[in-house]
Amino acid sequence: MRAIVYTQTGDSSVLESSEREIAEPGSGEIRVRVIVSGVNPTDWKTRRGSNAAPTGVESVPNQDGAGIVDAVGPGVSQFAVGDRVWLGISAWQRPASGTAQEYTITLASRAFPLPDAVSFEEGAAFGVPAVTAHRALTVAEDGPAQLAPGALDGRVVLVAGGAGAVGHAAIQLARWAGATVITTVSGSDKAALAEAAGAHHVVSYRDPDAEQQIRGLAPDGVDIVVEVAAGANAALDQAVTHPRSTIASYGNDGGVPLTIEFGRAISLNLRYQFVLIYTMGPEAWVAAGAAVTAAAADGALGIGDETGLPVHRYPLERTAEAHDAVEGGVVGKVLIEVAEAGR
Helix, strand or coil: CCEEEEEECCCCCEEEEECCCCCCCCCEEEEEEEEEEEEEEHHHHHCCCCCCCCCCCCCCCCCCCCCCCEEEEECCCCCCCCCEECCCCCCCCCHHHCCCCCCEEEEEHEEEEEECCCHHHHCCCCCHHHHHHHHCCCCCCCCCCCCCCCCCCCCEEEECCCHHHHHHHHHCCCHCCCCCCEEEEEEEHHHHHHHHHCCCCEEEEECHHHHHHHHCCCCCEEEEEEEEECCCCCHHHCEEEEEEEEEEEEEEEECCCCCCCHHHHHHHHHHHHCCCCCCCCCCHHHHHHHHHHHHHHCCCCCCHHCCCCCCEEEEEHHHHHHHHHCCCCCCCCCEHHHCCCCC
């Protein structure tokens, strides 16, 4: 079968086309015929050396994807051959299980049903972004552990970076769960994307009165902040929250050190929750997988220009270019078409 592999870390030039044997799934595993592979920042960061396999170990890039179950290993009862699935963190601690190949062997616990009405492209775009968004929206002390319609009724959610993949998913999931969604972006082009995703209100974080604008939209403060730049946005986040609010940060874009105004934070019982889906535990994964699947079935997790997430497509042999696009900060979702496109 065709696969993209690398045996040493570095820039995208370490990625090579290869022919790999089609393996058989073991206990608790399934084999998936990959139709579409999704590319995320975590993929190029791993390729460059973050949590990478030791040098000399053949690794297949990309954590997320969607396809069709091709074989089922012992002990797997939740899937059968022919089932459509979407995959999340397939290659975590399993370097050969990346999705940039025609068939991958993955843990059944990292696969989730793909509703019939949802395309493989959409399924490949879920994974890291949607699960991260779900986790950020469900870590509040007074909030739900799993999203569903109505779960966030009456809540105000602030999504930082609403034009990014995680921000886009957070807007969509929060809207689906009933929240009022405010998002911050850098300019008018990204504001249009956030509005297309479903944000009720969009504020430029570059505006000197951004705090006042958000307070005007949420006089009592926001309940949950979904944060991509914890340090750079720390002052704004802390200023627009209220007692028992949660700031859920999954990134620190810009690398600015995070500073917490202790007096305000303790007086509000403010919660900072740091979000990394690789280590968040199995119960959170089960909840996220079920909620993302349900939201997708309801048509709440679309991709494409009309939903505010432009799609950039590459064939498998151009995986290196796809990685470069993501590493270069392309706006939208990068997908790799592994097999013939279809539903």
